[in-house]
Amino acid sequence: MPRKLDVKTLGQAQGALRAEARRLLTDGTVSVFLGHEEGWDGLPVAFFAATPEEAGRLVWNPLVAFNLAKYLLDRLAGEEKVGIVVNGCGSLALDRILKDHRFPRERLYVVGIPCTGLLDPEKVLALPDEERERVLEGGEAGEDLYLKRCGWCDAPNPVVYDTLIGDPVPDEPVAQEYPRVVELEAMTPEERFEHFKGLYEKCIRCFACRNVCPACNCRECSLDQWEPLWMGRSTGASEQLMYHFIRAFDVAGRCIRCGECERVCSVGIPLMELNDKFLKDISELFGVKRPHVPADIEPLGQFALEDPDLEGAV
Amino acid sequence: MAGSQATERQAREVASESRPGADWEPVIVAFLCNWCSYAGADSAGTGRMVQPANVRIIRVPCSGRVNPRFIVRAFQRGADGVLVSGCHPGDCHYSTGNFYARRRLLVLKSYLEYLGIDPRRFETHWCSASEGQKWADIVRSISETVKALGPAQTLAGL
Amino acid sequence: MASIPVPKATKLVPRTGLGAWIRALTAGSTVMAPVKDEGKSLFRELEPGEEDLIDLHTVHTVNSPKGAILPQTEALLTYQSTTDGEGGKSLRLEPTAGPRPVILFGVRPCDAAAVELFNNVFLTGDFVDDHYKSRRDGLTVVAVACRQPAKACFCTAFDLSPGGERGADVVLYDRSGPGRGTPDAGSGAFYAVAYTDKGEALLESSEAAAAGVAPVPAGEGQDLGRVVAAYRGLETPLGAKLGRVDVASKLDNLFESPYWEKVAARCISCGTCTFVCPTCYCFGVADCGAGGGGVRFRYWDSCKFPQFMLMAAGHNPRPAKKARTRQRFMHKLNYYHHRYGEYLCVGCGRCVESCPVGLHLPQVVGEVRGLEQ
Structure with a gap:
């Protein structure tokens, strides 16, 4: 269910995410934090922050479409604790891995952020510059710019987390149609x-x-x-x-x-x-x-x- | 790769038998539970019940052993019909194997139809060791149905 | 940069006549071209009557045209073992039928140049690959110069250009010159410039003339030169950012760099980059058969797949993602350069556009430059 992007809240979430990741990396709760950073073309790409300084590169915006949970499988070996940020659907992906017993919950620290909808990065990238700015900085995104999955999303709030950043968003049942x-x-x-x-x-x-x-x-x-x-x-x-x-x-x-x-x-x-x-x-x-x-x-x-x-x- | 070559060979033999023509006969692959339907088919044979020769039987330890891939593989390699037969619900030798199979095959059947494979080409039955007559009837019925449908569509491979 | 070869022939092809010309080409050859397919542009064999679906506007097809010389699956031979009456066994091998000649129509100059990079591998040295050779010999490349390079283009970083002729028999230059948008389909024309004998034959054929491929009007020769030079001088967006790629010798000492661990972390080990890449050529060989007979074929494989190097006895020399990721970039930027004196990349930008996780060659080049030795 596409929701209105709230640019201000997203910005606050990004700040809080960086602070939280910095805290976790500083006090040794986790040795690496899975998030996103800005890629060469401005789109977020997966990022593995290993130091408190690197936590400052984390981004949180409506383009963080990529599910990070799958990367946990690369870190199965060893004992290190891993931090990860998830939104609603990201937490479903994470829960999938956890329910399939493919990563131990006790080695995870999950930072959850309620989601107000994600945009299709490819579509946003294709927009003319001014329009893209209007979308990303003004939060004016047409329905067609949202990811398809937002249309049937009934889990905007993370289902797994240790820390929740921001308030849960209204969570209404959405009839699953195909x-x-x-x-x-x-x-x-x-x-x-x-x-x-x-x-x-x-x-x-x-x-x-x-x-x-x-x-x-x-x-x-x-x-x-x-x-x-x-x-x-x-x-x-x-x-x-x-x-x-x-x-x-x-x-x-x-x-x-x-x-x-x-x-x-x-x-x-x-x-x-x-x-x-x-x-x-x-x-x-x-x-x-x-x-x-x-x-x-x-x-x-x-x-x-x-x-x-x-x-x-x- | 000896095993897979053997599987390939069987599959290709099945496929090469399945050529349309005036005297065309369908090839039907049947996965039968060792504890019931396989014995049922045996009793149909020893009871000298008349049945068409279109069905190729593969014995499995339980209908729950039938991976849905087996069925798609049979169609992929040119089978015109596929049959799975196990113990009646509640009678599984391993107590619940056929219940799991039922759920899985239910979903599969609908999915095969979705992929464009005529649902009449895939049947599931429950047939016990003592039901030789029922087995003969199943074979007759599916052979007639599939023969009327004609050769199944296949996709081009190497 | 090598000097620009003297054109063997120049012609004018009206935009409206393209369809007829392509139809004429289809008569004797298989024509492969970029075709619009549900929003994507795909390189594939043109079916009869599809001439109008050709997409010369989109800079990149999703897939590269390399399938014309190295099909994703290519039968190499058929085999059949037989047993005589005394139990003696014999094996009969039959070569597969020779391929039909292929015309690659509407490839971009980067993709045309990529064909030349394949030649290094398959045709030089101690071994000439017959299957490749017969496809290459039957190949004619009609390239189309890029009016406006895409955001991800960086051919100029490898001394190529949006109007380059390397690997092409004919290059089509839109008469209106480089610029934004599509010129009106109903008007306009291409200068067709043949750089090889094969290209000349293609332009001078009676079929081409019948389809409306005409001489360049007298007095337009200067315009033609100006237009071609404009295409050749075009800069590419990512190429400008990247500059000339120059990391081959630096990489000599970076095999053990911890950098590879870092860059590999993001990779999801899919084969997208290698399969859409016009210069990746690694393949595997397998048999498909039954009853003592069958087909031996080769198929595209990818160094990104964990099983790529897995050996029969179970040993895997590249078990870690780090080693696999390093392999791809070292191959393109170092190993190949040592052997053939150039990079195994033409800067088409497909990896940039298609990688699901935004991990691609220009980024690696940039980061390698910043590494300490």
Whole structure:
């Protein structure tokens, strides 16, 4: 649900974030703090502050779209405590990693910041200079500039944190709808087959969608294995079908609907068409109201005696 | 890579059998639970029940062992239909394996349809060791259904 | 910078005649061109009737045109083992069919130059790669000069230019010269300048003439020279910021620098940079087959993937992200430079635009300059 950007509050949050990170690094609570700094083109990039001075480079603005939680997997070895900043969806990504038991909570210090919406960095970058300034400094952003995920966000406040910066924002339930899935479901099977074939053919299999995904956190990915060879190394629609099936099914019930997979896809494959179908089905078949919010036991890791039966044909 | 080559080989053999033509016969891959449906299929055979020869059986320890990838892999390599059969809910040899399978396959079935694979090509059944007649009926029914549908669409590979 | 070669032929191609010309080219060759695809510009084979979809406006296609000479998957040979009556085994190998000639239409000068960098690798030294050679021999490159380099462009940092001819058989220069926006599709024309015999043949063919490729009007020769020089003199935004890349020898002593740890931290080990890069050429070889027969093929691989160097016995010489990240930049900026005397980068800027985490070559060059030895 896009919300009005409050530039003043964001600025205060950035100041408080720097102060908090500086405190944590100074008193030794953490030995590194995961946040964002300004990249060469002005867009935030991931940043690992290791000294109190470096904490001064942290930024907090409406362009911090990238989920940092996945970087924790790089720091599994060792005992160091890690600080991390999360907004609402960032905390879902973090919770995903925690619920999957992929990083110990006791080695984490989480700074949470309630979110008033994130903008699509690519779209903001493409704006003429004056307009970009109006957006970033005046907070005047049209609906279309927000990240897609803000449209269905029902978790603007961090779900995991040790320190919360600022006040929680009003948190209303948002009906989870999947318009693109509904649209595709209305097509004939043949049309859908052709549609997805087009997507498979476009894929260059760079694995950006997998590597950015907080739910894709296995120690070893079966797509990388040679034995069994789930995905042949030759590229083409057939192997890409397998790739995208495996990727989507393995995160079914664990996808946090952040949409990072499709945002980072360089060739523009709308990957959420695949993920959303699972979210929609899981919510309809098993009555899960917020299928994208990490649960202690995932929908496909459990069963109910009264689950619909599926014997026979359609 | 010996194992994967064996899998590839089986898959390609399946694919090469599946050529459209006047005397075209569909190829249907069936994953059967060792403790019930596999024995059920056996009893259908020993009971000399007449059934079409389109089904290729792969024995698994439990319907819960069936990774959804197995099914997509079968379609990817040219199967025209896929069948999973396990113990009746409540009768699982491992007490709950088929309940997990049911949930997973329910989602898979809907997803296959979404990807444009005709849902009639994928069936799930519960068939116990003593239900030889039911097995024969399942085989007859899916063979007829898939034959009427014709060869499944496949995607180009190397 | 090498001196500018004397054009072999110059022609005028009206914008409205492009479609007809490309259609004529399609008759004898596969034409690959930038095509608009749901908001993105992709380099791909042109299907019949798609001439009007060609996108000569967007500076960068998402993917590079390298697939024309090094396809992402390329069959190398087929094999079949047979057993005779006595149980003796034999293996029959068959080469794969030769490729169709390809015309790369509308590539940017940076991408054209990248082809030359591939030549160093695949055609020089003790081993000539036959598969590459047959594709390269059948390749004709029609480049289009950039009217306005994109924000991420830095070809000038490598002595290339938005109007350069390196690697191109023909370069198209929009007659209106460099500038913002797209000239009206209904009017305007390109100067087509052939720099090679292949390019000359392409421009002088009767098919080209029939499609409206005409001589440059008398008296316009000076304009042509001025326009071409203007393109060649264009600066690129990131290139201006970066200056001439000069870090090869400095990197000799930085292999063990802790810098690599720092720069690698951000990398998510995807292969985007290597796959969109016009100069990354690393590949793997695998077999796909059954029943004693099958295909041996090569496929793009990426030094960013943890499995890239994994050996059969389980040893991985580059297990850490640091080593993998260092490899990519050292290869482009140091190893290749030692071997061939130039950098393995043409400054197209795709890594800048596509990297999901904003980690790219110009930034590394800048940071390496600031490092102490």
